[in-house]
Amino acid sequence: YLTWMHDPTTTMTVHWHTTSSDPMTQIAYRKQGEKEWQTKDGTYAHVPKTNLFIHTVELDDLNPGTDYQFQLVGKKGTYRFRTLAQD
Numbered sequence: 001y002l003t004w005m006h007d008p009t010t011t012m013t014v015h016w017h018t019t020s021s022d023p024m025t026q027i028a029y030r031k032q033g034e035k036e037w038q039t040k041d042g043t044y045a046h047v048p049k050t051n052l053f054i055h056t057v058e059l060d061d062l063n064p065g066t067d068y069q070f071q072l073v074g075k076k077g078t079y080r081f082r083t084l085a086q087d
Helices: none
Strands: 012-018 026-031 038-041 043-046 053-059 067-072 079-082
Touching: 012 067, 026 053, 038 053, 053 067
Parallel strands: none
Antiparallel strands: 012 053, 026 038, 026 067, 043 053, 067 079
């Protein structure tokens, strides 16, 4: 799921849950239509008294009002989001 922790015009925070302690917490992302992927590492934490781990990667220095694609590195699927417009 996606949230904002900072400026919604230039950042996006990606969270996902797993039931294993897989330390891979990395996102590949790019502007819609670009060929090259960039990667960004994140963090993960165990949810006490459960078997869940929450993975978090904050993307920053994004362009306002722009469509992006992202993938969870090591997982299947490509997803999209749009940053908030400057105005």
